[in-house]
């Protein structure tokens with residue numbers, strides 16, 4: 500069985516963060532391990548999000564625990580300080596495929612990480628990554644090109660991000676491109692591959708970004724080529740968004756069980 504590790508924040512409400520990662524890893528038939536960098540909570544009265552960061556030593560111990568055995572691929576998510584990005588960059592084994600989801604902000608949250616931390620991502624972590632999966636906004640920040648609103652701008656940003664040393668840049672167009680069609684764009688340092696697909700009209704898509712990167716990571720662990728991994732991840736996230744559900748008054752999440760449990764969910768209601 501392939502082993503897939505995530506080093507990420509916890510999203511207590513279960514849509515994004517390492518909760519999304521672990522559920523997705525399992526859905527892809529792999530074994531998930533996790534080191535928690537931080538915890539994002541939601542105030543039930545207001546819907547406000549809060550971020551708490553774990554001590555560096557505890558993060559280091561968790562990462563050491565993960566690498567007590569063999570690991571086939573690693574995903575990073577929310578790394579909310581320069582010190583954490585530094586630690587992770589230093590101690591991750593260099594011979595295991597690394598997928599960096601450069602989480603800068605989250606839905607309904609203020610930015611989790613600030614400019615100096617973005618610099619650490621650019622200089623320390625991205626040079627080690629096989630794949631990075633910024634959304635449009637993150638790609639604009641990482642490339643220092645600002646707001647991206649067209650395919651041409653996405654291509655420019657992908658090229659600039661690839662110059663940091665990461666081998667494959669996958670920019671998620673998401674629902675931000677403001678049309679019925681969206682575009683995920685893959686740059687491998689030489690060529691662009693376009694993945695146009697429909698935008699699913701639903702507000703219940705929290706966690707889609709984390710789920711996408713987690714699906715790519717699991718597929719890479721299973722030795723799929725990068726392009727096949729991206730295609731599988733796009734299909735899976737489409738299914739997870741289609742089966743998304745409102746989880747609290749403020750936010751609806753994608754459903755990471757969309758493949759395995761989809762039919763059963765129709766057969767069995769929660770009221771037995």
Ligand code: PXL
Nearest residue numbers: 508509510515516539577605
């Ligand atoms: O979707 C980005 C994200 C990543 N990681 C954690 C989160 C979120 C969004 O809320 O909570 C822990």
